[in-house]
Amino acid sequence: MNIAIEGCFHGNADEIFGVIDHIQKTKGIKVDLLLVCGDFQSFRNKQDMYNMACPKKYLQMGSFYKYYQGIKQAPCLTIFIGGNHEASNYLRELYFGGWVAPNIYYLGNTNVINVKKGDINLRLGGISGIFKIFDFNQPKLFSYPFQKEQLNNVYHTKQIDIINFLLYEKQIDIFLSHDWPQSIYYHGNTKDLLLKKRHFAEDIKTQKLGSPPLKMLLKHLKPAYWFSAHMHVKFDAVVQHQKGLITKFLSLDKCIEGRDFLQFMTYTNEGVTFDQMQQVDNAPVELHYDQDWIGVVTTTFKLLTLWDKIPQLLYFDKDLKEYRHTKLDKFEEMKQEMKARAQKVVVQKIPYNFELKQYDDDDQTDLIIPAVVPMNNQTKEFLTYIGETGLDLNGFIFYDPTMPRPEFQGEKYVKQIEVEQINQEQGDKSPEHLQIEQLPF
Numbered sequence: 160m161n162i163a164i165e166g167c168f169h170g171n172a173d174e175i176f177g178v179i180d181h182i183q184k185t186k187g188i189k190v191d192l193l194l195v196c197g198d199f200q201s202f203r204n205k206q207d208m209y210n211m212a213c214p215k216k217y218l219q220m221g222s223f224y225k226y227y228q229g230i231k232q233a234p235c236l237t238i239f240i241g242g243n244h245e246a247s248n249y250l251r252e253l254y255f256g257g258w259v260a261p262n263i264y265y266l267g268n269t270n271v272i273n274v275k276k277g278d279i280n281l282r283l284g285g286i287s288g289i290f291k292i293f294d295f296n297q298p299k300l301f302s303y304p305f306q307k308e309q310l311n312n313v314y315h316t317k318q319i320d321i322i323n324f325l326l327y328e329k330q331i332d333i334f335l336s337h338d339w340p341q342s343i344y345y346h347g348n349t350k351d352l353l354l355k356k357r358h359f360a361e362d363i364k365t366q367k368l369g370s371p372p373l374k375m376l377l378k379h380l381k382p383a384y385w386f387s388a389h390m391h392v393k394f395d396a397v398v399q400h401q402k403g404l405i406t407k408f409l410s411l412d413k414c415i416e417g418r419d420f421l422q423f424m425t426y427t428n429e430g431v432t433f434d435q436m437q438q439v440d441n442a443p444v445e446l447h448y449d450q451d452w453i454g455v456v457t458t459t460f461k462l463l464t465l466w467d468k469i470p471q472l473l474y475f476d477k478d479l480k481e482y483r484h485t486k487l488d489k490f491e492e493m494k495q496e497m498k499a500r501a502q503k504v505v506v507q508k509i510p511y512n513f514e515l516k517q518y519d520d521d522d523q524t525d526l527i528i529p530a531v532v533p534m535n536n537q538t539k540e541f542l543t544y545i546g547e548t549g550l551d552l553n554g555f556i557f558y559d560p561t562m563p564r565p566e567f568q569g570e571k572y573v574k575q576i577e578v579e580q581i582n583q584e585q586g587d588k589s590p591e592h593l594q595i596e597q598l599p600f
Contacts, residue, residue: 160276160426160444161436163193166388166411167420168239170200170221173231175414178421180234188436190235190423191276191444196388196411197242197287197337201259203227204518207246209526212310226260229515233262236444238274240266241287242337242389247313248532250287251303254556255456257537258513264446269323271331271452272509277442281426282449284382285335286324288314289389290370296471300463300555307526318472319462321372321482325379325490326455326497332426334382337389341369343377343408347396355392366480372473375482382406384431386422393419446509448544454501457545458493464551507544512537532558 165175179190201223202208208218225231241250249259256267266272271284294315301313316338344352344363353360362368377385381400387410396408412418425432472490473482484490514536534549534557542549549556554564 160191160274160279160281161188162424162426163190163235164386164409164411164422164424165193165195165414165420166393167198167242167391167413168195168200169198169244169413170202170219170223171414172226172233173222175421176226176231176234182423183234186436189441190436192274193233193235193237194283194333194335194386195237195239196335196386197240198244198388198413199223199239199241199265200244201227201246201249201263201265203246203249203516205520205523206518206527206529207249209523210246210248210305210310211244212247212314213244215525223260226263227515229261233260235262236446237263238266238283238285238446239263240285240335240337241268241314243289243314245287245314247310248303248305251305251313251556252532252535253537254300255538255541256509257535257541258511261513264509266335269320271327271329271449271455273447273449274444275447276444277440279426279428282329282332283335284324284327284331284333284380286316286320286373286376287337288316288320289338290316290372292475295372296473300552302554303556304529304532304558305526306528316370316372318372319459321376322462322472322490322493323455323459324376326458326494327380327451329449329451331380331382333384333386334376334380336370336373336385336387338373339369339387339390339410340373340377340385340408341366341371342374343369343396343398344394346398346408347394352392352394356390359390371475371480372482375473377406378481384409386411388413448504448507448509450504450506451497451501453504453506453545454497454499457500457547458497460545460547463555510540512540529558531560 163179168175179193183190200211200221202220203224208220211218226233250265253265254268256270257265259265266285269286271282274281274283294312294317296318301309305313359368377398381404383406385406385408390410391413392410393412394410398406398408400406409422411422412420414420423434423436425435425437471485474485476483538549538556553559553562
């Protein structure tokens, strides 16, 4: 299976797909899969563009809309995770994953799927967004459709994202994130990194560079390969785990001529080679749900509806400088529930159920709050597959004002002047000092 990995996409579909197509034609090979590590910017229209967290003067439509409308076709199956510059409204419709355009699949907020070609099976996991400590223990789903002041919060990593992966115990072959795991820079050539990015020095010294929750996931999941972006620099590292396991980490740049934004590899049952893609057959590449991951999703689904009732499930240990479980006995109960649910899962091929919608918003000049946002047909089918209706997520993944929706006391948007205080408060917490309510699930 020939695979291309790309760093920050930044809406440059024509340019990046053009490079892939050129390589296929000049080298006489077939790229089976393109993996994108965030900032994809799947703008179908101007409404999507205005749902991205970005100063208005920098907003650009990019070229994705051509692939959405079918004017152009992606040259290979493309799978991406979200970053901090996305069409947040469109990706929320596909919270559990789905096709954003023909041949282009969004992995979802968190997910593990199986990518199959012939007798090759690649287990692919990924997490969208970036870490900000002041949002980490807030409930996951900000109310939807989004107001303008929400757009800088909706893509932040939340504790439920990490809990999902901590419940997962199968070996992952490739893991995608936008953020770097905290401390990953100590496992590669830090000196060379600082020659490229001198301003990283202070954040490395204070361990503010990278995501502490992703450091926890790296330690738990131990994937064979971990690909990231976000920092706009190429950097590789090797992490040694116990029992001889290793994770090969690679971060890539954004799409600019002369920069390292693409990496090629060939994945086989015998191993992996880099930059030596093989001339292989045209066997189709298929996506399949992962049995254990569906067990995870059905176990934690109820957490999505709790809103402001969800307690703190993870805390930051200042001595170990890492996140730990607040309520380990409850987590073990969830793990047993996940295993029981996974045994009942009937694994299916991920359906190709993309539906094109027509838009006419060429004259739109700012974010418009829609009166209704129907549940995406793909999300509806997925929820049926896992035995849920999703109707209790009205106002979170779809919006119908004529239907009931959960009540909540409004959302808190954290101003920059409050960040330092919140960092201190959360850093001081430990299991002995937390006032943990009876878990409502």
